[in-house]
Amino acid sequence: MELELEPLRLPSDNERPFVIAGPCSAETEEQVMTTARQLANYGCHMFRAGIWKPRTKPGGFEGNGEKALPWMQQVKKETGMLTATEVATPEHVELALKYGIDVLWVGARTTANPFAMQALADALKGTDVPVLVKNPTNPDLELWIGALERLNLAGIKRLGAIHRGFSSYDNKIYRNLPTWQIPIELHRRIPDLPIVNDPSHIGGRRELIAPLCQQAMDLGFDGLIVESHCDPDKAWSDAKQQVTPDVLDYILSLLVIRDETVTTEGIVQLRKQIDEIDNQLMEMLSKRMRVCREIGYYKKEHNMTVLQTSRYNEILDKRGAQGALCGMAPEFVAKVFENIHEESVRQQIEIINK
Numbered sequence: 376m377e378l379e380l381e382p383l384r385l386p387s388d389n390e391r392p393f394v395i396a397g398p399c400s401a402e403t404e405e406q407v408m409t410t411a412r413q414l415a416n417y418g419c420h421m422f423r424a425g426i427w428k429p430r431t432k433p434g435g436f437e438g439n440g441e442k443a444l445p446w447m448q449q450v451k452k453e454t455g456m457l458t459a460t461e462v463a464t465p466e467h468v469e470l471a472l473k474y475g476i477d478v479l480w481v482g483a484r485t486t487a488n489p490f491a492m493q494a495l496a497d498a499l500k501g502t503d504v505p506v507l508v509k510n511p512t513n514p515d516l517e518l519w520i521g522a523l524e525r526l527n528l529a530g531i532k533r534l535g536a537i538h539r540g541f542s543s544y545d546n547k548i549y550r551n552l553p554t555w556q557i558p559i560e561l562h563r564r565i566p567d568l569p570i571v572n573d574p575s576h577i578g579g580r581r582e583l584i585a586p587l588c589q590q591a592m593d594l595g596f597d598g599l600i601v602e603s604h605c606d607p608d609k610a611w612s613d614a615k616q617q618v619t620p621d622v623l624d625y626i627l628s629l630l631v632i633r634d635e636t637v638t639t640e641g642i643v644q645l646r647k648q649i650d651e652i653d654n655q656l657m658e659m660l661s662k663r664m665r666v667c668r669e670i671g672y673y674k675k676e677h678n679m680t681v682l683q684t685s686r687y688n689e690i691l692d693k694r695g696a697q698g699a700l701c702g703m704a705p706e707f708v709a710k711v712f713e714n715i716h717e718e719s720v721r722q723q724i725e726i727i728n729k
């Protein structure tokens with residue numbers, strides 16, 4: 376289905392990036408108000424704080440629940456900032472709306488669960504609140520789009536997406552792998568859907584927030600949602616990935632904002648060159664597949680298996696080393712040749728089964 380969207384109509388809609396900032400969790404009234412005042416002084420328009428916290432394991436701080444909602448009202452009243460929080464159940468939706476929360480977001484674990492998404496969509500029916508949907512924990516674009524569709528079918532048109540990265544078993548650098556091609560593909564499929572980057576959850580470490588924000592801007596993301604706490608080291612949740620409002624302001628001040636729409640004669644010429652090279656690449660690929668099909672007939676005649684592992688390894692090693700010499704990432708070269716090999720095997724299987 377095609378999403379029927381309306382602009383988010385947030386106070387800084389025309390600025391890129393629009394920024395939603397605030398602590399991971401609303402811990403105490405004092406922590407909420409101190410952080411909010413500092414953020415508002417730096418010109419922040421939207422304040423986030425977790426009221427209900429889905430924790431991986433029991434025993435951690437799971438949020439103050441309804442008790443913290445009047446603090447959010449106080450933030451809005453005193454600073455004029457809009458407020459945003461995560462909702463995961465119809466009860467959360469009801470309470471958040473009762474206390475005038477302006478922007479809701481859906482967490483990654485909820486997005487991954489179609490039953491929970493449908494329950495949220497039903498609870499939101501008839502409201503006009505903007506809803507931002509985080510990517511599911513697993514890199515499944517269809518599941519992400521499905522969650523947006525459920526909300527849209529319930530009449531929610533002020534929709535956005537939050538890219539918070541994807542879980543992985545073995546993660547060294549990032550807390551959640553960015554896998555940028557997924558939000559890039561989301562943007563290609565639904566160009567009018569605003570996409571917000573969440574560097575705090577992708578990075579999991581303060582030092583990664585600035586480079587991730589810049590990368591999101593380089594890719595043309597619309598906004599940022601960043602965890603900011605008046606005293607991050609003492610935070611009750613996600614201490615390592617929160618920054619003080621002044622550090623956040625410094626990070627934002629250094630961002631280089633690029634314009635997606637500017638196309639100069641220079642880039643038009645370069646794109647012509649790319650088109651020409653892509654044509655050559657396609658011709659070369661089609662030549663290679665022709666030879667592979669010939670080998671396929673040979674294999675059929677001589678009763679050989681399609682998969683020839685030692686030859687395949689030889690190709691991966693040789694081209695990987697060559698790629699490194701040309702300054703290309705080894706994973707990229709491996710992926711290219713793995714895909715070429717997969718197609719070649721597919722075509723040969725077709726031939727030997729004819």
Ligand SMILES: O=C(O)C(=O)C[C@]1(C(=O)O)C=C[C@@H](O)C=C1
Nearest residue numbers: 670681682683684686687716719
């Ligand atoms: O060398 C072969 O046997 C081929 O069929 C070619 C090719 C390839 O695409 O390079 C395809 C399948 C084999 O597993 C190994 C290599």
